[in-house]
Amino acid sequence: MFFKGWLKACIGDNAKAFCASCKTEFIAHRKSIKEQRNCTKKHLANINKEKEVIHTPKMDKFVKPSISGKRKRAELKIAAYIAEHCSVNAVDHLGKVIGDLDPESEILSKIKLHRTKCTGLIVNVLSPCMLHDLIDDVNHSYFSLIIDESTLIDTTKVMCVMIRYFSKKFRKTRTTFYRLIQLENGTAEHMTTCFINQLNEDGLNIDKLVGIGVDGANSMIGPHNSLSSRVLALVPHLIVVQCLCHSLHLAAENACSSLPRHIDYLIETSHSWFSTSAKKTNEFADLFKTINQRMPKKIPKLSGTRWLARFEAITIIIDQWDKYKLHFEMAKTKYRGSAGYKAEELYNIFRNNENKLYLIFLRDALKDVIHVNKLFQSSSIEPFKLFADLNTLMYSALQKIVVPAQLHKVKNQDLTKYDFKNYTMATDCINFGYYFNELCGKLQSNQNEIINIKNRCKEFLIKLAEELQKRIPKNMQILEKISAFSPQNAKNETKIDDITAIVVAFERILSDIDTTLNEWSLIHRAEINADTSDEFWRAIDLIVDSAGQKRFSNISKLALALLTVPFSNASVERAFSIVNIVKDKLRNKLEVKTIDAILRVRFLMENKCDNFEPTPLMLKKFVSEVVYTGDISDEALNIMEHCDKILNSNMEEL
Structure with a gap:
């Protein structure tokens, strides 16, 4: 026990012992061992030091190793x-x-x-790491921003900014989340200050800003003292695009004022009748299943700001018209009070087939508007082809009401300025659609009632054409210029469209106007097979001459910049939808920086x-x-x- 730890055998000499503390050898005799233990000062000092070392805490007691x-x-x-x-x-x-x-x-x-x-x-x-990768991907490229402001559930005002740029990493035009900025108020001056400061803080050059997409709010798009006008003063070549989707919604809503008011009441009340009562929903489902041996479709929720959402509701009401009429006929006697009165009102509307005629007309008249609206909301569109789609919508709206001989005289780019009211067709000459005419033949109404319905429908078409002309002229001009850069036109040796005006407008981002136009005239010689504008212009940008210099550097830079121009606020609206999910009534204390981080992770996480x-x-x-x-x-x-x-x-x- 006394010798434990320091007394060892001497290797090579069995007659001697070894002291591990003193590192010395001595005769393996009891007396010598006892003297070594009790009398040697060196031995005692070494033993004490060893005891101190034993009781000294190890290094890992003070320093924790890092996480693996x-x-x-x-x-x-x-x-x-x-x-x-x-x-x-x-x-x-x-x-x-x-x-x-x-x-x-x-x-x-x-x-x-x-x-x-x-x-x-x-x-x-x-x-922060994802934001760093985003800024690095944008690098010195040209970009556009889509901006909107809103008020969160805790009354905090925020401005959401989406960025649209040509990504060399993903090899395509990309629209993704950039920032959620907290605001003190919603004035144009304050929003512009926060907007510019954020760009400077993140190292994004405002001179590289090609366009901004905004909604129709006066603080955003107004000609004087708005965010767009203030930014336009800093960036003269900036393209300001008002969201076309909002414009189409407003155009359809205003045109609907030409129809009887009870038509809109029918759509809204039919939805609210079932949406607030499981009992009424189940009653109608049982009735419908008994007749058709399947479950009915539910009328989708309507929106106060997106009027075209009524299109799906109109389609479902038309398809299930007779069942709704039977349901409300039974409900008017079953329910009392206001519910019974409302059921009776709806029954009176449903039993009148003239009202179904209005809905059929409205469904067919809005199909083209809905189609274009979905195109502008899509994240996988061909930007250089949007002009043709928008032009087709404008032409389709005028074709239904204008004398064909007169409409043929109008050029495509002049449709938004065309004064068509003096050349409208007579009501009897207007084609309101196959299903409309089919139902007209089945109705027992007098001829005067049918003529009155057609006149109201004609007023709707005229009003819709007027609203489209009034609300989309700027978008038409922008799209017309940009559509010249489509791969089909670029590959054409004759170059149908002239791009001089837009090259002059973007002179600041080009080295020379003549050089750019010369490059444009030679693009058709490049043998490139590409299906999309992104692929085509990226391939053009990579072409080099024998010295390794880019052969089409100016025209490709301009085209890739124009690809970033936004045409709707759909992406920023989707971001706000996520914000409303992340910060709800149960999580109303989330800070803006936390919401900003969550949005960035959701949008920028690649896989x-x-x-x-x-x-x-x-x-x-x-x-x-x-x-x-x-x-x-x-x-x-x-x-x-x-x-x-x-x-x-x-x-x-x-």
Whole structure:
């Protein structure tokens, strides 16, 4: 017991012993061993030092080794899943469940992820890294921004900004989320200041801004003291595009004022009758199933700002007209009070087939408008072909009411300015559609009533054409100029459309006007097989001469810049829909910076959470100083990473 730890055998000489403390040899005799233990000062000092070392805490008591790369990857993937799919609070239980799946796992058993840490990973690691990659992808390219402002559930005003640019990484024109900016008020001056400051903070050159897409609010699109007018003063070549989708909704809504008011009442009340009562819905379902042996379609929810949403409701009401009439005939006697009165009103409307005639006309008249509206909302459209689609809509609206001989005299680009009222056809000459005429033949109404209905429908068509002319002239002019850059026209040796006007307008982004026009005249010599405008102009941009210089640098730069011009606010509206899901009544205390980070993760995560892989920059930023504060410079982060490597190396040696 007394000799434990210091008395060892002397290797090579059995007659001697070895003191591990003093590092000395002596005769293996009891007296010598006793003297070595009790009397030698050197031995006693060494023993005391060893005791101090034993009781001194080890280094790992003071310094904790950093989280392993595998654990960082796992926790980042969990945070990405939370940002994409659910509330951050859910991670409190999810992290524990994952850890309990396999207690013996080296990674799963060590996962520690709760609300605070998960929020930190989303806000201070995932989001900044994705924003860094976005800014790096935009780089020095030309870009456009789509802007809208709204008020959140807690009355906080925010401005959502989407960015549209040609991505060299994805090799296509990309529209994605950029920023959610908190506002103090909704004035044009304040919004413009916040907008410009954010661009400068992120290092985006405002001179590279090609266009902005806005809605019809006066603070956004007004000719004086609006956000667009203020930005236009800074960027003279800026293309300001009012959302065409909003314009089409307003045009259809205003045109509907030509029809009897009870038609719109029929659509709205039919929806509200079933949407607020499960009992009424089930009664109608039982009735419909008894007659047709299948379940009925529900009338979709209507929108106060998107009038064209009524199109689906109109189609369903027409298809189920007779069943609705029978249902309300039974309901008017079954229900009392206001419900019974409303059922009687609806029954009186449904039993009058003249009202069905109005709906059939409205359905057929809105088909073209709905088609173009969906095109402008699509994220996979050909921008250079939109002019033809919009022009077709304008022509279709005029063709129904204008004398053909007169309409043929009008050029396509002049349709929005054409004064057609003096050349409208007589009511009897207008074709209101096959189904309209078919129902007219079945009606027992007198001829005067049919003529009155047709006159009201003619007024609708005239009003619709007027509204389209009034609300889309600027879009038509922009689209007409840009459509010249379609691959079909570019490959044509004769070049049907002249691009001189738009080249002069964008002189600031080109080196020389004549050089650009000369390049345009030679593009047809390039043998390129591309299906889309993105592919075509990217291929043109890559063509080089024998010296390695880009042969079509100016014209390709202009075309790729024009590809970024936005034509609707659909993308920013989708972003606000996600905001309303993320920040609802139960999560009304979420800060704007957290919502901004969640939106960025949802939009910019390339492969979604199931295939998401953290980047090296994300793993590098996964340190407590960044996760919990987010306030650390890149230089300090590099120093910390270097020190962490040294510490891990020393810990392995110990």
